[in-house]
Amino acid sequence: MIVELIIDPLLRYVVGAYIGSIVVLALLIAVTVRANTQARRELDEAEKRRDRR
Amino acid sequence: MWRFANPAAFMRLTGRLVAPMWVLASLVLAVGTVWSLQAPPDYQQGITVLIIFIHVPAALLAINTYVVMAIASGIGLVRRHHVSFLVAKAAAPIGAAFTLIAILTGALWGVPTWGTWWAWDARLTSVLVMFFFYVGYMALWAAVDDPDKAAELSGVLCLVGVIFAFLSRYAVHFWATLHQGASLTLAEGQRVDDAYRIPIYVMIVGFYLLFVALLLTRARTEIRLRRARALRQRAQMLEAAA
Numbered sequence: 001m002i003v004e005l006i007i008d009p010l011l012r013y014v015v016g017a018y019i020g021s022i023v024v025l026a027l028l029i030a031v032t033v034r035a036n037t038q039a040r041r042e043l044d045e046a047e048k049r050r051d052r053r
Numbered sequence: 054m055w056r057f058a059n060p061a062a063f064m065r066l067t068g069r070l071v072a073p074m075w076v077l078a079s080l081v082l083a084v085g086t087v088w089s090l091q092a093p094p095d096y097q098q099g100i101t102v103l104i105i106f107i108h109v110p111a112a113l114l115a116i117n118t119y120v121v122m123a124i125a126s127g128i129g130l131v132r133r134h135h136v137s138f139l140v141a142k143a144a145a146p147i148g149a150a151f152t153l154i155a156i157l158t159g160a161l162w163g164v165p166t167w168g169t170w171w172a173w174d175a176r177l178t179s180v181l182v183m184f185f186f187y188v189g190y191m192a193l194w195a196a197v198d199d200p201d202k203a204a205e206l207s208g209v210l211c212l213v214g215v216i217f218a219f220l221s222r223y224a225v226h227f228w229a230t231l232h233q234g235a236s237l238t239l240a241e242g243q244r245v246d247d248a249y250r251i252p253i254y255v256m257i258v259g260f261y262l263l264f265v266a267l268l269l270t271r272a273r274t275e276i277r278l279r280r281a282r283a284l285r286q287r288a289q290m291l292e293a294a295a
Contacts, residue, residue, distance in 0.1 A: 010099045010165050017104040017158040021111070024157070025263075028150040032270050039277035046284035053288070 058134035060276050067269045078262035085255035092248050104162040109253055110260035112155035118148030119218035126208035138204035142194055143271035149187035176232040179220035186214030
């Protein structure tokens with residue numbers, strides 16, 4: 001089965017589709033996590049400033 | 054249901070859901086991917102049938118995310134709940150990413166199967182226009198400084214674009230197009246063998262769970278940013294008054 005897959009010329013389309021999708025999803029997840037961390041930090045700072053006052 | 058329009062209630066509820074959603078999405082997608090890759094080559098498509106396990110869930114989510122955005126924008130415009138607008142805003146990059154994946158994987162499947170990367174077919178074209186609406190929606194949010202004005206304008210734009218989400222879903226019923234009609238249907242009996250049908254359903258569930266995990270995380274981010282902005286503005290007003 002694995003040998004059949006390796007010699008199959010159609011494999012490059014499958015690999016391209018999977019890698020492309022993983023890259024897009026990984027970027028989306030990375031951007032989401034980063035934005036969430038930044039928002040959390042921003043809110044913490046704003047709340048601390050309010051409490052000090 | 055309307056009590057979740059209160060940002061504090063929304064944050065309390067979603068705070069308990071986010072982590073389990075990420076875990077569940079990762080597990081289901083891992084199982085679905087491994088299961089999908091075990092599927093035998095199709096007698097016509099060969100191993101390119103493996104692309105369908107990503108393309109179908111991504112295309113389904115691309116359309117349904119737009120519908121979620123349109124419903125949230127509609128609620129925001131009618132009932133003036135800013136959490137609704139923020140949910141729509143949070144959904145846009147997710148929908149755009151799923152649309153991009155659907156277009157990309159569709160093109161890679163199209164070359165060996167149809168003999169072309171792209172055709173100006175009714176469904177493909179309406180999905181492309183929907184993608185532009187996603188991008189336009191995000192650009193409009195970013196372009197307007199006043200968040201309330203940005204929410205209203207982008208909400209209207211979102212509702213205008215819903216016709217393309219509808220066309221993306223139903224174009225194959227209205228016109229004889231290159232893109233085939235729905236293969237996974239409950240109404241007309243099964244047309245897909247279980248070796249493909251079951252892993253596709255698992256992947257669809259995995260994509261939905263990922264969508265919910267991303268949406269909740271992004272919506273919580275938007276609410277935090279709005280709250281931080283409000284606190285900063287209040288502090289500036291107090292400083293100016295003192």
